[in-house]
Amino acid sequence: MGLNVSEKIKSLIKNKHFPHTVIIEGEKETVLKLAEDTAKGILCLNSDYFCGECKNCHLADINNHPDLKIISTEKKNYLVEDIRDLRKEAFLTPFIANSRIFIITESEKLSDKCQNSLLKILEEPPKNVYFILLTQNSASFLNTVLSRAVLFSVLNTEESEFDNTVKNIFSLAVNKNRVGILEILSGLKQREEIEKLILKIKDYAIYLLKLKQEQNIGKNLNFNETDIKNTALTKERLYGIIEKLDGIFKVLDFNLNVLLLNCAVCNALT
Ligand SMILES: [Zn+2]
Incomplete structure (x- = not known):
């Protein structure tokens, strides 16, 4: 389960073809782990995927990498302000890596209004910025958002x-x-x-x-x-x-x- 997707992701990173926006659909813990590995893969200084030993891998492992942001909410839904802040932050140049990565967990908590706000940056993403949207159900996305992203599903195949x-x-x-x-x-x-x-x-x-x-x-x-x-x-x-x-x-x-x-x-x- 999920093996094919991680292989695909690996090869996209290796060939430097990783899309600026991806949606990963599947169980909460599974997709978060996959997204964190993906982020490390993009940030890693040493290998095609992640080495687990370089500074970038290490900082990501302890959730302290300034260019990797994992966004989540305890609330029932994200606030439009959350997305507005994200948009502002996405335009900052990377601090220590070559790219910046934003992981949005539980994207099913993005209202249409939030998605439309997010869409503004997905339509013209800043260079070297990657968005990884996690969800248990990709059907909750607006078609306009889906059309901007590459969808990976690791639901029980x-x-x-x-x-x-x-x-x-x-x-x-x-x-x-x-x-x-x-x-x-x-x-x-x-x-x-x-x-x-x-x-x-x-x-x-x-x-x-x-x-x-x-x-x-x-x-x-x-x-x-x-x-x-x-x-x-x-x-x-x-x-x-x-x-x-x-x-x-x-x-x-x-x-x-x-x-x-x-x-x-x-x-x-x-
Ligand atoms: Zn590394």
Whole structure:
């Protein structure tokens, strides 16, 4: 988890192509550690990433580097003044390093007003200044901010892969493609995996019902292409899927073999 992202970041620093603004999305502690390592990587005097031994690395390690600022707030939201101060500070020349770095933690606490204030500096960032915005959910950013930044996500990728599998299964269900569905299901050998999948399929069916309802009243906030395509399933079929999955869940205790379970799930979907 997160390994690919740190590799990518390393190579951007090494090739001196690090973008002036990045967003790192993921769990609070994970993204902070990654951002601190990134900052050291940019500031380090010795190596392509960080050596951990030079003056810059050392000062960053003890949270005392004058060119590295980590911004956080105990409050529910950042104040516009916080961002205004940051903007002023970003124009100062670096004290001891060649660049200045600002890490904003918990960026989901940036109101639209704060983001618009921040945008002013992201649009024309001073030379050698880097902004690293941390968030647990990049959807909280305005599109204007997102378009100025390179986004790295270190959310649990295994989990999102599983979600994608569920979406694919539904795309196949739209076309009643039993072979395709069975092919995916046959990749699951563990009972726990199948049980988890059944729950996820049910959740997604309920989600699609909600989405269809929103579409009906013209209030559609989801723009995911796959989700939109999957709303081709009628309400009746979605209710049918949920009902049949509930039925399967009731007999799970009987220790049905995996093949039989897969067939039952496939039947529920088609
Ligand atoms: Zn160093």
